Amino acid sequence: MVPSLSLKTAALAAVVALVQGCAQTPAQKPSDATVAAHVAAATQAAGTDLGPLLSLCKPAPATRPPQEELDKGLPLLINKPAPPATRAFDNLYFVGADWVSAWAIKTSDGIILIDALNNQVEAAALIEGGMRKLGLDPSQIKYVIVTHGHGDHYGGAPYLAQKYRARVVMSDADWTMTETRLEFATPVWGAPPKRDISVKDGDRVTLGDTTVTLYLTPGHTMGTLSPVFDVSENGRKHRAMLWGGTGFNFGKDVPRLDSYIASTRRMDAVAKAQGIDVLLSNHSNVDSSQAKMAALRQQPAGAANPFVMGTPTVERALSVMGECAQAQRDRFAMQ
Ligand SMILES: [Zn+2]
Numbered sequence: 001m002v003p004s005l006s007l008k009t010a011a012l013a014a015v016v017a018l019v020q021g022c023a024q025t026p027a028q029k030p031s032d033a034t035v036a037a038h039v040a041a042a043t044q045a046a047g048t049d050l051g052p053l054l055s056l057c058k059p060a061p062a063t064r065p066p067q068e069e070l071d072k073g074l075p076l077l078i079n080k081p082a083p084p085a086t087r088a089f090d091n092l093y094f095v096g097a098d099w100v101s102a103w104a105i106k107t108s109d110g111i112i113l114i115d116a117l118n119n120q121v122e123a124a125a126l127i128e129g130g131m132r133k134l135g136l137d138p139s140q141i142k143y144v145i146v147t148h149g150h151g152d153h154y155g156g157a158p159y160l161a162q163k164y165r166a167r168v169v170m171s172d173a174d175w176t177m178t179e180t181r182l183e184f185a186t187p188v189w190g191a192p193p194k195r196d197i198s199v200k201d202g203d204r205v206t207l208g209d210t211t212v213t214l215y216l217t218p219g220h221t222m223g224t225l226s227p228v229f230d231v232s233e234n235g236r237k238h239r240a241m242l243w244g245g246t247g248f249n250f251g252k253d254v255p256r257l258d259s260y261i262a263s264t265r266r267m268d269a270v271a272k273a274q275g276i277d278v279l280l281s282n283h284s285n286v287d288s289s290q291a292k293m294a295a296l297r298q299q300p301a302g303a304a305n306p307f308v309m310g311t312p313t314v315e316r317a318l319s320v321m322g323e324c325a326q327a328q329r330d331r332f333a334m335q
Contacts, residue, residue: 220245
């Protein structure tokens with residue numbers, strides 16, 4: 001057993017090395033010039049419509065934010081008034097806060113919620129309250145998919161799990177992180193949920209007529225999940241991807257940025273293969289969802305849905321994130 005297992009592990013490592021080698025352009029020694037080239041490539045990919053994503057190209061700190069900064073800064077973000085709960089597609093609803101988002105997918109057999117905001121207070125006011133305003137019944141929440149193990153996404157999950165017996169879904173890596181060593185901890189957030197459903201790359205959550213495929217996109221955390229699912233608008237189908245973790249707030253960690261870069265490339269291939277034409281986020285400053293929702297609320301019925309970007313634009317967005325990650329990787333590699 002042991003020899004065959006280690007052989008298998010060695011073979012797997014060789015395959016991984018090969019795949020990573022193929023995915024990367026010939027190694028260039030990190031320098032100010034390579035950083036500038038990646039930022040220029042990101043800027044070009046962003047065009048005139050994806051500007052907000054370029055903030056990812058700003059230099060990231062080499063250490064995680066200290067505890068006091070989190071304890072002081074988070075309440076300021078959390079206390080900003082939330083945008084109105086809004087229907088984004090026939091089957092997709094925004095029930096989030098100003099800073100962090102939660103999305104409800106309505107299926108023929110209940111609701112799949114993606115992320116649960118910072119804590120119980122927000123889950124009650126914004127998720128339950130928002131759903132009721134939109135004519136959805138929160139007691140129909142059957143699954144809470146937590147994109148990654150940071151408290152702004154899991155904080156309200158224990159409350160919803162307990163109240164509605166909703167099952168909580170997270171990747172194995174991030175369950176382990178929340179059980180052993182939190183990357184960020186602050187009393188502003190609710191406690192992590194108890195380990196429930198643990199998923200691997202490519203696993204699916206199916207409820208009624210809807211399937212959500214969960215892609216493991218390590219980078220922001222090592223167990224970040226990016227859900228992919230169908231949305232519809234006036235009966236017309238679109239394919240949506242929610243990028244599960246965006247910021248480089250983990251400090252100097254070159255291998256993690258390598259994972260992030262590989263995740264953007266891999267999901268670019270998935271976007272192309274599946275014709276993904278909607279890219280969402282769990283923070284509205286990443287996907288500009290507040291501006292898009294404001295436009296939706298004002299526009300006449302039948303006008304083009306601003307959340308539908310088209311596959312080439314989704315690919316450009318992934319390219320912006322990948323190029324900014326490469327710029328940051330090179331900055332850290334030089335330090
Ligand atoms: Zn996070």
